Amino acid sequence: SQKIEQNSEALNIQEGKTATLTCNYTNYSPAYLQWYRQDPGRGPVFLLLIRENEKEKRKERLKVTFDTTLKQSLFHITASQPADSATYLCALVTGTASKLTFGTGTRLQVTL
Amino acid sequence: NAGVMQNPRHLVRRRGQEARLRCSPMKGHSHVYWYRQLPEEGLKFMVYLQKENIIDESGMPKERFSAEFPKEGPSILRIQQVVRGDSAAYFCASSPPWKQGNYGYTFGSGTRLTVV
Numbered sequence: 549s550q551k552i553e554q555n556s557e558a559l560n561i562q563e564g565k566t567a568t569l570t571c572n573y574t575n576y577s578p579a580y581l582q583w584y585r586q587d588p589g590r591g592p593v594f595l596l597l598i599r600e601n602e603k604e605k606r607k608e609r610l611k612v613t614f615d616t617t618l619k620q621s622l623f624h625i626t627a628s629q630p631a632d633s634a635t636y637l638c639a640l641v642t643g644t645a646s647k648l649t650f651g652t653g654t655r656l657q658v659t660l
Numbered sequence: 661n662a663g664v665m666q667n668p669r670h671l672v673r674r675r676g677q678e679a680r681l682r683c684s685p686m687k688g689h690s691h692v693y694w695y696r697q698l699p700e701e702g703l704k705f706m707v708y709l710q711k712e713n714i715i716d717e718s719g720m721p722k723e724r725f726s727a728e729f730p731k732e733g734p735s736i737l738r739i740q741q742v743v744r745g746d747s748a749a750y751f752c753a754s755s756p757p758w759k760q761g762n763y764g765y766t767f768g769s770g771t772r773l774t775v776v
Contacts, residue, residue: 590769591770
């Protein structure tokens with residue numbers, strides 16, 4: 549069966565450290581993988597997109613890697629801040645319909 | 661340039677009533693997607709629409725749920741004869757027609773439906 553798995557346990561890290569979140573998928577062949585941030589009571593906000601033929605993408609303090617052999621994406625936030633505390637969702641785009649299929653998300657808590 | 665607008669933000673319905681959720685996409689976006697998020701669960705795809713067309717409704721329950729995106733006006737997600745299990749946050753996203761998938765989607769703030 550198809551699965552997109554993210555750590556269900558919350559990730560707690562100290563301010564200034566690098567947070568690394570994992571997204572693993574099975575039985576998908578995504579053309580694109582996207583990462584979103586969701587705050588309580590709000591809709592997801594798009595952060596980064598990476599294509600199947602790209603290994604790495606960066607944007608300011610954010611970095612995403614995509615390994616289609618391992619079927620895994622890693623999402624890094626460097627120099628993390630308390631304002632980075634949120635739930636982070638990975639989403640795959642497959643097929644021609646372009647719909648996003650989401651993982652369940654990982655809650656990140658950055659403490660002082 | 662306003663983002664994706666959803667209304668109402670909160671909707672309370674008694675069991676058996678109808679719920680109508682509205683979504684106005686961003687200007688220039690002709691593709692609309694509806695997602696449902698149950699408490700402590702991930703976002704589940706429901707339906708993908710373009711103007712006057714349903715493209716993919718593989719995530720829609722077969723009964724009581726319907727969606728439309730008319731030529732004029734917002735997209736509507738309709739739930740007839742609501743039950744307690746329909747209580748969830750319903751999110752709408754939109755995207756432009758020329759970058760499907762290769763483009764971050766813009767989500768609205770959602771409608772929180774509570775069935776009492």
